[in-house]
């Protein structure tokens with residue numbers, strides 16, 4: 001059968017973003033030679049530098065341009081000379097919303113040889129995945145000020161939860177629990193004891209959908225504060241965690257740390273029916289720009305998730321194995337500047353491992 005050519009948009013972004021993406025692209029090339037995955041890339045230099053030069057955050061046709069691609073590989077967004085919020089909202093959140101990437105999928109997996117700050121926990125204990133709703137909740141920008149700047153000022157930030165948005169997120173979580181076939185359990189992470197409107201909707205939908213369409217999947221519930229506690233104390237209890245946008249943002253930084261840090265944590269903004277965007281969970285780490293100290297593994301693993309999502313299962317397997325090889329045998333640490341190798345040496349080592357496999 002003739003392989004179709006995949007088109008990948010590459011947005012290096014700010015700080016160390018372009019450096020880590022360059023390593024991910026090296027690895028993608030090596031994988032493609034191995035498995036006959038055919039693709040082409042196109043670079044977009046959107047980010048803080050362009051904004052400072054032109055005053056434009058994203059060109060008007062950016063979203064329509066990206067719609068024509070099969071996937072997007074993103075480095076990082078966030079520039080020290082641009083006020084926090086402008087680029088994050090104007091690029092990252094804008095693309096997530098406009099491309100309706102309603103799932104933010106963030107695996108929390110401790111690989112062999114990687115140090116976790118959790119005492120007495122190993123790779124067999126830390127292996128779950130967070131399904132974060134990615135287009136609603138507190139992130140929609142709904143709200144406003146009244147009497148701004150006065151002593152009577154009011155600031156409102158609305159959490160938007162639609163039945164449709166909640167339902168598609170829950171269904172995705174149930175499906176992935178089936179696919180993983182680990183404990184076949186989905187834990188709803190919420191706050192039903194305080195946020196009694198939003199989480200009432202989530203909880204009702206969770207049980208209705210679970211009972212009707214996923215009777216083979218166990219349903220569990222934990223408040224978000226308790227989830228944080230269990231993630232530290234008993235991470236082995238989790239298989240799939242499904243949660244809203246804000247809670248998902250918070251608990252996945254904790255997840256990143258228990259899996260070995262921002263250097264290894266990857267994620268995907270998914271629109272299962274459209275164009276998805278893959279990125280490390282960590283930020284642009286501007287202080288390391290150009291120093292060769294940043295760990296590109298998170299970016300390489302985000303490319304791995306991209307291969308999987310594009311249906312290139314074998315390529316994704318090979319890339320994951322190669323990363324594990326390098327992580328567990330060659331790298332001294334996952335932390336920036338302590339890897340025992342430079343950013344590009346990590347990429348080169350993964351390429352070598354791919355060639356050996």
Ligand code: IPM
Pocket residue numbers: 088089092093249281
């Ligand atoms: C993340 C980031 C973003 C978020 C920021 C940069 C807008 O923290 O991807 O987790 O809050 O979603």
Ligand code: MN
Pocket residue numbers: 249250253
């Ligand atoms: Mn975050």
